[in-house]
Amino acid sequence: VLVSMSEKDATATIINPINNQSYALEPGIVDVMSQSRDYNELLWAWLGWHNNAGRAVKEEFSEMVQLLNKCAQENGYKDASVVWKLGDYDDAGIESSMDALMAEIMPLYRKLHAFVRKKLYDFYIKKNSSSSTTKFGEVAEEINKFEPDGYIPAHILGNIFCQHWTNILDLVLPFPGAPPTDLTSVMKKKNFTVHKMFKVAEEFFTSMGFQPMTAIFWKESVVQRPADPNVKMVCHASAFDMVRKDDYRIKMCAQVVEDDFHTVHHEMGHVVYFMEYQHLPRIFTNGANSAFHEAVGDTIGLSTTTSKHLKSVGLSSDDDEDGVTQNDDLMERALEKLAFIPYGYIIDKWRFRAFRGDITPDQYNDDWWRLIRKYQGLNAPVVRKFTDFDPGAKHHVPANVPYSRYFFSYIGQFQFYESLCREAGERGPLYNCDFYRSKKAGRKLGRMLKKGNSVPWRALMRELTGQSDFKTSSILKYFKPLSDWLDENIKDVPIGWPSGDE
Ligand code: X8Z
Numbered sequence: 398v399l400v401s402m403s404e405k406d407a408t409a410t411i412i413n414p415i416n417n418q419s420y421a422l423e424p425g426i427v428d429v430m431s432q433s434r435d436y437n438e439l440l441w442a443w444l445g446w447h448n449n450a451g452r453a454v455k456e457e458f459s460e461m462v463q464l465l466n467k468c469a470q471e472n473g474y475k476d477a478s479v480v481w482k483l484g485d486y487d488d489a490g491i492e493s494s495m496d497a498l499m500a501e502i503m504p505l506y507r508k509l510h511a512f513v514r515k516k517l518y519d520f521y522i523k524k525n526s527s528s529s530t531t532k533f534g535e536v537a538e539e540i541n542k543f544e545p546d547g548y549i550p551a552h553i554l555g556n557i558f559c560q561h562w563t564n565i566l567d568l569v570l571p572f573p574g575a576p577p578t579d580l581t582s583v584m585k586k587k588n589f590t591v592h593k594m595f596k597v598a599e600e601f602f603t604s605m606g607f608q609p610m611t612a613i614f615w616k617e618s619v620v621q622r623p624a625d626p627n628v629k630m631v632c633h634a635s636a637f638d639m640v641r642k643d644d645y646r647i648k649m650c651a652q653v654v655e656d657d658f659h660t661v662h663h664e665m666g667h668v669v670y671f672m673e674y675q676h677l678p679r680i681f682t683n684g685a686n687s688a689f690h691e692a693v694g695d696t697i698g699l700s701t702t703t704s705k706h707l708k709s710v711g712l713s714s715d716d717d718e719d720g721v722t723q724n725d726d727l728m729e730r731a732l733e734k735l736a737f738i739p740y741g742y743i744i745d746k747w748r749f750r751a752f753r754g755d756i757t758p759d760q761y762n763d764d765w766w767r768l769i770r771k772y773q774g775l776n777a778p779v780v781r782k783f784t785d786f787d788p789g790a791k792h793h794v795p796a797n798v799p800y801s802r803y804f805f806s807y808i809g810q811f812q813f814y815e816s817l818c819r820e821a822g823e824r825g826p827l828y829n830c831d832f833y834r835s836k837k838a839g840r841k842l843g844r845m846l847k848k849g850n851s852v853p854w855r856a857l858m859r860e861l862t863g864q865s866d867f868k869t870s871s872i873l874k875y876f877k878p879l880s881d882w883l884d885e886n887i888k889d890v891p892i893g894w895p896s897g898d899e
C-alpha cells in the first residue's frame with residue numbers, strides 16, 4: 398500500500414492547457430506556485446495537483462489506517478496515534494503539549510495573517526490586477542469567495558501547501574523601498590550551482606567545528622532530478638544514514654533558489670546528527686526525539702540567513718544599515734517560520750483523528766479543511782467534496798511520515814538558536830544573531846548531538862537551553878519587534894476569521 402502511494406505521489410503530473418506541457422510537482426508546479434501572480438493560473442496548478450495526486454491515494458490511505466491500527470492493537474496499543482506519539486516523544490500525552498503551544502502562538506499568527514490577508518486582498522481583489530484577463534479561464538467548481546475578513550484562499554500564498562509564504566514576500570514587505578537580500582538572485586548572479594549551495598552549507602557547519610561531509614556523501618548523494626525523464630524519483634528532500642562507515646547521503650531535486658538553500662541546510666543538519674552519534678551502540682543512533690532531528694539544520698539556517706551573516710560572506714544585496722530593514726527581515730522569517738506552525742500542527746492533528754476513528758473516510762476531506770480553516774485561517778479556493786482527498790497531496794501523508802516533528806522543531810529550533818547565540822557571545826537582537834565560526838556554540842550543540850537518544854530528550858533540552866520542554870518564549874522573543882510593528886500597522890484591519898464551523 399505504502400509503495401503504491403509513494404509511487405503515485407512521485408509520478409503524478411498535470412497538463413498545462415496553454416502550452417500542453419506536463420508538470421510534475423518539482424520543479425514545475427512548485428515554480429508556478431512561487432512565481433505566478435495570476436489568480437487563475439495559480440488556481441489551475443493548485444487544483445490540478447490536489448485533484449490528481451490527492452484523490453489517487455484516497456482508498457489506499459483508508460486501507461493503511463486500518464492496517465496501522467491493526468498492527469498497533471496487536472502490539473497492545475489503542476491505535477496507531479499512540480504508537481506515533483510514543484515512537485517520536487516517548488510520551489503518549491504529547492498532544493496536549495501541542496495544543497498548549499499552538500494556543501500560545503495563535504495571537505501572533507493571527508496578526509501576521511491579518512496583515513498578509515489585507516495585502517493579498519488589495520493585490521488580487523481590490524486592484525483586480527492580474528486576475529481577470531487570464532488565459533487560464535474559469536474552473537467548473539464553485540469558487541469560495543475571498544472576503545477581507547474571511548479566510549485566505551489557499552492557492553495565493555506562494556506555496557502549494559501554504560506551509561511557508563516566503564514567496565509572496567514582495568507583496569507584504571513592511572518597507573518595500575528597501576527590500577532585504579533576495580538570495581535567489583544573488584546566487585544566480587554569482588553563478589551558484591547546486592553543488593556550491595551544498596559547499597556553503599558544509600562550510601558553516603565546519604566553521605563551528607563539525608566534521609565535513611564524507612567522500613561517500615559527495616559521491617553517492619543525488620542532489621538534482623536526473624535528466625532522464627524515465628527515471629522515477631521521489632523528489633521530496635531526505636537524508637539517509639546508510640549504517641555503513643562514512644556512508645551518509647542526501648536525495649533531493651535542488652535548484653539554485655532560496656527555498657532550496659534552506660532545505661540543503663536542513664538536510665545537512667540530519668547528516669551532521671548522524672555523524673555525531675555514529676559512535677554510539679546502534680540502539681541509540683537516533684535523534685533524542687524526531688523533532689530534534691528536524692531542528693538541527695534549521696537552527697543553523699536561522700543563523701545563515703541573517704542579514705548579518707549574508708553580509709559577512711558576500712551574499713547580500715542589501716546595503717542598508719543594520720536595523721533599518723529589521724522588520725523586512727523579520728517579515729521574511731515570519732512567512733517562513735510562523736506561517737508554518739499551524740500547518741505543522743494540523744497534519745497530525747488530523748491523522749490522529751483518523752487513527753482514533755474520530756472521523757470516517759467520508760469525513761476525511763471535510764475534517765481536513767475544518768482544521769485548516771480553524772487554525773490556519775485559510776480555505777480551499779473552490780468548494781471541495783467528500784470524494785476529494787486533499788491531505789493525500791502532501792508527501793508525508795502517502796509516504797506515512799509523521800509530521801508533528803516539524804511543528805515541535807519550528808518551536809524548539811528557536812530555543813536551540815537562542816542558546817547557541819548566548820554561547821557564541823552574541824549580544825544584539827536575537828533575530829540578527831550569527832554564530833558562524835563559533836567553536837563554543839559548535840561544542841555546545843555537539844554535546845547534545847553526540848548523545849543521540851541515549852538520554853531522555855527533556856534532559857538534553859535542559860542541558861542545551863536551560864528549559865526542560867518545548868517552550869514558545871524564544872520564538873516569541875525573536876518576533877517581538879515584528880509583533881509590535883504589526884500592532885501599529887493592522888489597527889484598521891480586521892483580525893481573525895469566522896469561527897463558526899467547529
Ligand atoms: O519534509 C521536510 C524535509 C525533509 S525531513 C525537507 N520538511 C517539511 C516539509 O517539507 O513539509 C522540512 C520542513 C517541513
Ligand code: ZN
Nearest residue numbers: 663667690691
Ligand atoms: Zn528533515
